[in-house]
Amino acid sequence: MSNAIETRHLRKLYRRRREPDLLALEDLDLHVREGDIFGFIGPNGAGKSTTIKILIGLVRPTAGEALLFGEPCGTPASRRHLGYLPETAVYHEFMAVGELLDVHARLAGVAPAQRKTRCQEALEIVHLEDRAQTLLRELSKGMRQRFGIAQALIARPPLLVLDEPTSGLDPLAQLDVKNIILRLKGQGITIFFSSHQLTDVELICDQIGILHRGRMLRCGNLRELLEDSAEVEVRFRGGPAQLPGREVLEQGADRVVRLPREESDALVDHLREAGAHLVGLQVARRSLEQAFFEITRTSGEVEER
Amino acid sequence: MSPVLVLARLYITESMRRQLHLITLFLAVLMLVLPTLFNAFGMTGFDRVTKDVGLTLLSLYAVGMALFLGSTALPGDLEHRTLHPLLARPISRMQYLLGKFLGYLVVMGLSMAVLGLALLTALAVLGTRADPAVLIPVALSVLEAGVLGAFCLFASTFCSPALAGVLGCFLYIVGGIPQTFITFFLSSGSTQVQGAVVRAIRLFMPHFDVLHLKDPIVHGEAVPEAYLLAAVAYGLVWMLLFLLLADWSFERRDL
Ligand SMILES: Nc1ncnc2c1ncn2[C@@H]1O[C@H](COP(=O)(O)OP(=O)(O)OP(=O)(O)O)[C@@H](O)[C@H]1O
Numbered sequence: 050m051s052n053a054i055e056t057r058h059l060r061k062l063y064r065r066r067r068e069p070d071l072l073a074l075e076d077l078d079l080h081v082r083e084g085d086i087f088g089f090i091g092p093n094g095a096g097k098s099t100t101i102k103i104l105i106g107l108v109r110p111t112a113g114e115a116l117l118f119g120e121p122c123g124t125p126a127s128r129r130h131l132g133y134l135p136e137t138a139v140y141h142e143f144m145a146v147g148e149l150l151d152v153h154a155r156l157a158g159v160a161p162a163q164r165k166t167r168c169q170e171a172l173e174i175v176h177l178e179d180r181a182q183t184l185l186r187e188l189s190k191g192m193r194q195r196f197g198i199a200q201a202l203i204a205r206p207p208l209l210v211l212d213e214p215t216s217g218l219d220p221l222a223q224l225d226v227k228n229i230i231l232r233l234k235g236q237g238i239t240i241f242f243s244s245h246q247l248t249d250v251e252l253i254c255d256q257i258g259i260l261h262r263g264r265m266l267r268c269g270n271l272r273e274l275l276e277d278s279a280e281v282e283v284r285f286r287g288g289p290a291q292l293p294g295r296e297v298l299e300q301g302a303d304r305v306v307r308l309p310r311e312e313s314d315a316l317v318d319h320l321r322e323a324g325a326h327l328v329g330l331q332v333a334r335r336s337l338e339q340a341f342f343e344i345t346r347t348s349g350e351v352e353e354r
Numbered sequence: 355m356s357p358v359l360v361l362a363r364l365y366i367t368e369s370m371r372r373q374l375h376l377i378t379l380f381l382a383v384l385m386l387v388l389p390t391l392f393n394a395f396g397m398t399g400f401d402r403v404t405k406d407v408g409l410t411l412l413s414l415y416a417v418g419m420a421l422f423l424g425s426t427a428l429p430g431d432l433e434h435r436t437l438h439p440l441l442a443r444p445i446s447r448m449q450y451l452l453g454k455f456l457g458y459l460v461v462m463g464l465s466m467a468v469l470g471l472a473l474l475t476a477l478a479v480l481g482t483r484a485d486p487a488v489l490i491p492v493a494l495s496v497l498e499a500g501v502l503g504a505f506c507l508f509a510s511t512f513c514s515p516a517l518a519g520v521l522g523c524f525l526y527i528v529g530g531i532p533q534t535f536i537t538f539f540l541s542s543g544s545t546q547v548q549g550a551v552v553r554a555i556r557l558f559m560p561h562f563d564v565l566h567l568k569d570p571i572v573h574g575e576a577v578p579e580a581y582l583l584a585a586v587a588y589g590l591v592w593m594l595l596f597l598l599l600a601d602w603s604f605e606r607r608d609l
Pocket residue numbers: 063064065071073091092093094095096097098099100136608
């Protein structure tokens with residue numbers, strides 16, 4: 050399968066007036082396959098929005114190249130197959146929802162005969178169909194965010210780039226967005242989005258990239274990101290309530306200890322000698338959240354050293 | 355519809371709804387019509403004064419709006435990030451600028467048409483024969499607003515709106531010094547260096563005085579058609595040049 054998004058050695062140095070220049074991205078290689086959902090995560094200031102803006106053509110890369118469906122980013126042609134939700138956009142506040150959506154449909158090149166139905170369709174997807182006459186300034190923050198999603202969908206683009214699509218949404222609307230994304234994937238649409246909602250990313254993404262201080266620390270599917278955990282979990286009943294140098298968690302009637310894989314034999318021997326009843330032993334599966342903390346933390350230490 | 359027209363229409367709709375424009379326009383019309391009320395004494399030559407004051411007012415209005423709208427249009431979009439979703443469409447930044455600028459020109463043109471009509475009405479009330487020649491300086495004011503607005507747009511791509519406005523002001527004042535003044539200054543006791551400096555500065559500026567035809571019109575002098583055509587072409591060339599510069603500078607910016 051070909052790539053919807055591709056970047057090679059992407060680098061961005063922001064020139065600043067009062068402070069030294071800031072390296073926001075360094076040697077970023079991205080490959081997003083057509084039809085995939087790609088989740089882009091990383092701490093605040095990692096460079097997610099910078100990457101996305103380079104893809105859209107709002108920010109010029111300092112070096113390297115970025116392609117959308119093989120077209121160099123930054124050209125009108127590269128944006129022909131694109132829907133974009135900006136991070137913190139304010140829309141023309143004196144326009145009505147339906148009017149502004151129509152403007153977007155025209156700019157996106159939607160055929161005149163289809164414009165009305167497309168607008169209607171996009172509004173229905175985000176549940177704003179009864180707000181078509183409302184001025185944008187009179188929408189709530191979450192509604193504005195939903196308008197943003199609607200304008201991104203207006204031309205039924207094969208690629209959606211969403212910068213924190215669930216920010217500012219209530220839990221129900223967040224679920225909505227998640228379902229919208231999954232439904233669009235069902236239609237073969239490629240979705241690239243950044244998010245701080247790690248549980249959502251974990252649930253819906255085919256590929257996940259972890260960005261930190263402008264570098265891609267890890268990139269792969271969920272299994273690849275989580276499996277390199279070198280820890281096991283030993284679950285037992287009875288026996289010692291405390292172990293020297295280890296934390297014993299009480300989970301109901303069970304006691305649980307986490308420890309490096311190579312030390313598990315010794316611990317099991319010790320527990321058996323102490324009269325404990327072994328209930329289970331398994332590779333400790335991390336959540337994406339844990340993996341995220343560990344990966345970004347270790348990288349931080351590496352850089353500080 | 356081409357993207358430029360779509361964006362121009364967006365600009366026009368928005369600026370109408372913001373009402374700032376409508377309110378300033380209303381005030382300007384009021385100021386044009388007010389002098390007619392003072393003619394209760396039947397002063398002779400009052401229509402000429404009205405013409406003079408009215409045309410000056412129109413020109414000031416055009417310049418003020420050009421400075422304000424030209425230097426705030428783009429920074430406003432940047433600050434509120436209203437341009438991000440639009441620029442994510444398959445359009446170029448040039449088309450974006452042109453759309454905005456076209457919308458601005460239309461709004462200015464319509465406002466000046468309203469003011470021109472108000473002036474003609476005021477003159478009619480004063481009992482003078484309606485002389486369509488007063489519309490010539492009005493039209494040239496629109497062109498002047500185009501040149502100045504394009505410059506402010508260009509300046510606002512690399513500096514703050516306030517600074518862009520100040521630069522626009524400077525350009526308008528220095529560029530608008532009548533050529534006769536300059537010639538007089540250069541011929542009367544200025545050093546060679548002074549002369550060179552003045553010439554160099556003026557070389558890189560549009561000479562707005564070329565577009566100032568108020569005085570001959572007020573005094574009923576005829577303006578040759580050839581001069582008018584040349585003046586319009588002159589204004590258009592500068593306007594285009596500033597738009598190209600604006601695009602050149604805007605293209606390189608991170609948004
Ligand atoms: N226009 C700019 N000029 C200078 N520095 C910038 C600019 N935009 C972003 N930066 C810097 O680049 C870095 C990356 O910012 P970016 O917005 O890409 O982060 P992010 O990953 O999207 O963060 P968040 O999760 O908070 O949205 C930050 O250190 C930020 O200060």
